[in-house]
Each structure stands twice: as C-alpha cells, then as structure tokens.
Amino acid sequence: MAKTYDAIIIGTGQAGPSLAVRLANTGSKVAVIERKFFGGTCVNTGCIPTKTMVASAYAAHLARRAGEYGVNIGGPVTVDMRRVKARKDAVSGQSRAGVEGWLRATKNVTVYEGQAHFESAREISVGLERLTAPRIFINVGGRAVVPAMRGIDEVPYLTNSSMMAVDFLPRHLVIVGGSYVGLEFGQMFRRFGSEVTIIEMGSRLISREDEDVSATVREILEAEGVHIRLNAECIALSKRGDEIAAGVDCTNGPPTVVGSHLLLAVGRRPNTDDLGLEKAGVEMDKRGYIAVDDQLRTSVSGIWALGDCNGRGAFTHTSYNDYEIVAANLLDADSRRVSDRIQAYALYIDPPLGRCGWTDAQVIGAGRRALVGKRPMTRVARAVEKGETQGFMKIAVDADTKEILGAAILGVGGDEVIHCILDVMYSKAPYTVLQRAMHIHPTVAELVPTILGELQPLIGATTSAGSAA
Numbered sequence: 001m002a003k004t005y006d007a008i009i010i011g012t013g014q015a016g017p018s019l020a021v022r023l024a025n026t027g028s029k030v031a032v033i034e035r036k037f038f039g040g041t042c043v044n045t046g047c048i049p050t051k052t053m054v055a056s057a058y059a060a061h062l063a064r065r066a067g068e069y070g071v072n073i074g075g076p077v078t079v080d081m082r083r084v085k086a087r088k089d090a091v092s093g094q095s096r097a098g099v100e101g102w103l104r105a106t107k108n109v110t111v112y113e114g115q116a117h118f119e120s121a122r123e124i125s126v127g128l129e130r131l132t133a134p135r136i137f138i139n140v141g142g143r144a145v146v147p148a149m150r151g152i153d154e155v156p157y158l159t160n161s162s163m164m165a166v167d168f169l170p171r172h173l174v175i176v177g178g179s180y181v182g183l184e185f186g187q188m189f190r191r192f193g194s195e196v197t198i199i200e201m202g203s204r205l206i207s208r209e210d211e212d213v214s215a216t217v218r219e220i221l222e223a224e225g226v227h228i229r230l231n232a233e234c235i236a237l238s239k240r241g242d243e244i245a246a247g248v249d250c251t252n253g254p255p256t257v258v259g260s261h262l263l264l265a266v267g268r269r270p271n272t273d274d275l276g277l278e279k280a281g282v283e284m285d286k287r288g289y290i291a292v293d294d295q296l297r298t299s300v301s302g303i304w305a306l307g308d309c310n311g312r313g314a315f316t317h318t319s320y321n322d323y324e325i326v327a328a329n330l331l332d333a334d335s336r337r338v339s340d341r342i343q344a345y346a347l348y349i350d351p352p353l354g355r356c357g358w359t360d361a362q363v364i365g366a367g368r369r370a371l372v373g374k375r376p377m378t379r380v381a382r383a384v385e386k387g388e389t390q391g392f393m394k395i396a397v398d399a400d401t402k403e404i405l406g407a408a409i410l411g412v413g414g415d416e417v418i419h420c421i422l423d424v425m426y427s428k429a430p431y432t433v434l435q436r437a438m439h440i441h442p443t444v445a446e447l448v449p450t451i452l453g454e455l456q457p458l459i460g461a462t463t464s465a466g467s468a469a
C-alpha cells in the first residue's frame with residue numbers, strides 16, 4: 001500500500017526544502033526524498049564550498065602581496081590544504097545540517113532517504129516504500145558531464161564533486177574547460193600553489209561573455225601564472241608514468257600538457273536519466289532537461305520541475321526563484337512567471353565578474369539603438385585605495401527608451417555592485433534615475449551614476465533604423 005501525501009518533493013536542492021516547508025506550513029502533508037546530501041549541489045559541491053575555498057585562496061594571494069601594503073609577513077606564504085579543506089567542510093557541513101534539521105523539525109514534513117523513482121504519474125518508489133500524492137515537485141539538479149574524449153577511461157579524473165575531497169596540493173592541475181567552474185578552480189589552486197593549465201576548446205574563455213570580458217579575465221589569470229591553452233579542439237588523454245598527459249591539438253604551444261591531476265569542467269547534465277520519468281509520461285528535451293511552461297508545470301498535470309533539471313536556469317538563485325514562482329502560483333494566487341526574471345549571475349574569480357541582462361553582443365544582435373558606458377577599475381578610487389584595480393565596469397542602455405539593457409562589472413566588489421543596476425532594471429525605471437542617485441563615497445558603486453553620465457554609442461549597434469555604427 002502506498003503512503004498518501006498531499007505533495008512529494010524529490011531532491012533537496014535550492015527549491016525543494018523551501019517549497020516543502022511552505023506547503024507544510026499551510027497544513028499539507030509533504031514527503032521529501034533525498035538520495036545523497038541534504039542541500040544538494042550548492043551546499044555540498046558547488047557554491048558554498050567553492051566560495052569558501054576562494055576565500056582561502058584570496059587570503060593567500062593578499063598575504064603574498066602584503067608588502068605592497070606595507071605589511072610584513074616575515075617569510076614565504078604557504079597553504080595548509082588540510083586546513084583549507086577543514087574550513088570548507090565546516091562551512092558546508094553547517095549548511096547541510098541546517099537544511100536537514102529544518103526539514104526534519106518541520107511539522108507535516110516526512111523525510112525519506114534514498115533514490116526516488118516514478119512508478120506512475122502519481123506514485124513514487126523510494127527503497128521499499130511507495131508514496132503517492134496529487135502533486136509532485138522534481139528538484140533533482142544536475143551533475144558534471146564526463147565527456148567522451150579519447151583516453152578518458154584510461155586516466156583518473158576529478159569533477160567538482162571529487163574536488164571536495166582534495167586535501168593536498170596537486171603538483172600540476174590540468175583543467176579541461178575554460179568556463180565558470182574551471183576558471184574558479186583554476187585561479188584558486190594557482191593561489192594555493194599548484195601549477196595550473198586550463199585547456200579550452202573555444203577560441204576564448206567564457207565564450208558566452210563579451211570579448212572584452214573574456215580577454216580581461218584571461219589577462220587576470222595569466223598575470224598570476226595560470227597557463228591557458230585555447231583552440232584545443234581535440235583533447236586526448238593518456239597515462240604518463242604517475243601523471244596524466246593531455247594531448248592538445250592547438251595552433252600554438254607544446255602539443256601535450258602533462259599534469260599530476262585532471263579536473264573535468266566541461267558542463268553539467270540533469271539528473272533525470274534515473275528518475276523513471278518515462279513511467280510518468282513527463283517530457284524531456286534532447287539533453288534530458290524536463291520541459292516546463294512559464295510557471296514550471298511539466299507536460300503532466302500535477303507534476304512540476306524546479307531548479308537546474310528544467311534547463312531554465314543553472315544557478316542557486318534561479319532554483320530558489322523557481323520555488324518562489326511555484327509557491328506564488330499555488331498558494332498566493334500570484335501568477336509569477338520565469339519570464340519575469342532578468343538574467344543575473346557572478347563568476348567568482350578574483351576580482352569577480354557580476355553580470356546582469358544582455359551582453360553587448362546580445363544588444364547588437366537584438367538590433368537595439370544602444371549607448372554604453374565603460375570605465376576601467378584603475379579609475380575607481382575605492383579600487384585604487386584597495387590596491388585591486390584589475391577589470392572594468394560597463395553598462396549598456398537603450399538610446400530611445402532609456403531602459404538599462406545589461407551590465408558587466410568585472411572588478412573588486414563586482415558581485416555586489418551589479419545589484420544596484422539589476423534592481424533598477426527590475427523597477428523598469430529609466431537609467432537617468434540611477435544616473436541622478438547620490439551614492440556613497442568611496443565605493444565602487446559610486447561610479448555607476450558617473451558611467452551613466454558618460455555614455456557613447458555602442459559600436460556595432462544600430463544608430464538609427466537599419467544602420468550600424
């Protein structure tokens with residue numbers, strides 16, 4: 001006999017727990033199923049542990065630069081990787097315990113540990129248990145892709161998950177993938193003291209960003225001694241004694257990179273292949289992402305998909321926003337939608353990249369008549385005072401409607417400063433509102449109004465109907 005609930009939630013990522021508690025607090029009986037670590041990717045193998053380690057790497061970097069600030073360290077700076085890992089484990093562990101404790105302590109929530117599997121559109125199995133509910137919410141997240149590259153089965157490799165167990169300093173960390181995850185680990189381990197090579201198939205790093213962002217990020221990493229190999233179209237892996245050789249088909253540089261450890265950072269795939277979705281009739285796309293509408297309903301009535309597994313976002317904040325959308329629709333008679341949100345995220349190298357809205361390339365592609373303001377961080381007093389002047393800030397606006405179209409803040413505090421732009425975008429106010437705001441001195445954000453007062457036509461964008469600058 002199946003146990004009956006009002007709702008079943010599969011996965012305790014960034015949407016599931018909040019939705020479970022919200023539903024339970026309205027009196028619904030809720031079953032929550034988790035097969036591994038409470039809190040999912042962000043808490044255990046993603047944002048929280050990596051940003052905790054980024055903080056350790058930043059401390060090492062600043063300590064090495066201490067003399068520039070007139071501070072004597074009195075010897076070479078070394079990193080104790082076991083303590084770095086212990087600190088990371090403590091921060092991550094506290095968060096994991098918090099999620100689990102919250103769920104278990106909430107009245108009307110029953111927690112099941114194990115692999116959830118659809119038996120039908122209304123029935124889930126977990127171990128020997130059968131659960132049934134009229135509403136099922138899928139929050140199963142994703143995992144690292146292991147690409148079918150030549151030699152992959154012959155060499156040991158790490159992913160973002162197994163990196164969490166590293167409590168030693170790799171002699172030479174070779175990272176395949178020059179995007180967000182690869183760059184964060186790359187700079188971090190370089191700062192810990194490893195030699196690092198990032199191998200990227202494309203012609204530039206983080207190719208979704210504008211070229212000036214990619215180029216500056218590359219300069220920042222190379223200035224710290226990270227080796228970057230681009231245009232690596234054909235990567236072949238093999239054992240070389242105790243080490244790993246990555247054959248790199250590049251136009252320049254040696255054809256083989258030999259490292260002590262290999263990290264794969266080439267993308268993510270949804271955890272939908274072992275969920276039995278076919279028994280429920282839930283539609284997926286070619287890559288396994290669950291198809292959802294603008295309010296996160298799947299193709300089967302009574303089943304929703306939230307977080308990374310629906311392919312509509314790949315961040316903690318998009319998953320949490322999914323929870324807010326579903327809760328608003330079901331409980332608050334508020335028809336919130338995915339399409340209400342504005343793209344926003346950060347890349348946590350140091351200095352960080354804060355991004356919102358469109359890239360310049362997207363603005364140009366959309367045919368908007370646009371203006372852009374750009375300022376190097378060398379002309380931001382707060383950055384100069386802090387001795388952290390790498391990067392730049394830029395903001396694009398529509399020349400006709402005055403709406404802000406997008407921004408990139410690659411510089412100290414960029415992950416925070418971006419929000420003063422993002423919030424004005426949400427308010428749908430013209431950029432002139434932000435331009436006239438009085439900001440606090442000395443901050444990085446105080447230059448945002450200044451930049452908006454120095455706008456120039458965006459090169460490549462339409463200047464009038466049908467022509468380009």
Ligand SMILES: Cc1cc2nc3c(=O)[nH]c(=O)nc-3n(C[C@H](O)[C@H](O)[C@H](O)COP(=O)(O)OP(=O)(O)OC[C@H]3O[C@@H](n4cnc5c(N)ncnc54)[C@H](O)[C@@H]3O)c2cc1C
Pocket residue numbers: 010011012013014015016033034035036037038039040041042043045046047048050051114115116117139140141142160181271274275306307308309313314315316317318319348
């Ligand atoms: C290295 C790294 C760094 C990142 N840094 C950031 C960052 O700085 N900022 C940011 O916004 N995002 C970051 N992300 C992305 C972020 O971690 C995810 O977008 C976020 O965790 C949202 O995930 P989710 O809610 O979709 O599910 P997840 O957090 O992936 O959780 C899904 C849960 O479902 C469970 N599960 C899966 N299948 C089943 C099943 N069949 N039965 C039972 N349980 C199941 C899993 O065990 C897991 O606990 C990072 C990701 C990585 C890999």
